[in-house]
Amino acid sequence: MKKLMLLSIFFCLIAISSFGQKPKSDFDQFKSQKIAFITEKLNLTPKEAQEFWPVYNQYEVERMEIQKSRKELEVKTRDEKVQLSDQEIIRITRSISETFKKEAELGASYNEKYLKILPPQKVLQLYRAENQFRAHMFEQLRKRRSE
Numbered sequence: 294m295k296k297l298m299l300l301s302i303f304f305c306l307i308a309i310s311s312f313g314q315k316p317k318s319d320f321d322q323f324k325s326q327k328i329a330f331i332t333e334k335l336n337l338t339p340k341e342a343q344e345f346w347p348v349y350n351q352y353e354v355e356r357m358e359i360q361k362s363r364k365e366l367e368v369k370t371r372d373e374k375v376q377l378s379d380q381e382i383i384r385i386t387r388s389i390s391e392t393f394k395k396e397a398e399l400g401a402s403y404n405e406k407y408l409k410i411l412p413p414q415k416v417l418q419l420y421r422a423e424n425q426f427r428a429h430m431f432e433q434l435r436k437r438r439s440e
Contacts, residue, residue: 327426334422335415344410352403356396363392 328346337345366389370377377385407416 323430326430330426330429331419331422334425335411335418337411337415341411341415345407348403348406348410352399352406355399359392359396359399363389366392 331349332342335341335345366385369375369385370382404416407419411419
């Protein structure tokens, strides 16, 4: 009952804060949906939520920075008309590979942080929830495109 009340308050605060503001961007909407989805799936206690969300949000910021740098590298290789030397290609592919390595190391580091905050079952459920949410969003995107 306490958790249901906490969730209700959380959603009311989100709704109230949206009044008088311009419409949310797609990214903000995506982020809000992801938070709600994970909150529901993990069934966090108030104490767990208070400790977990700042850590998770920091992880997301750091992960997005790594992905952004990888995308910038990938953009350089998209234009097939631009001829890159073998040396440039080697440098770019090594840099892309390094971003994947950094992202994996970041995930491992934050896994340890999550385990200090949450029981192991909830950490596993977090990873499941992230995958379920991703699949859900891809399904929504597919439906929108087919309409």
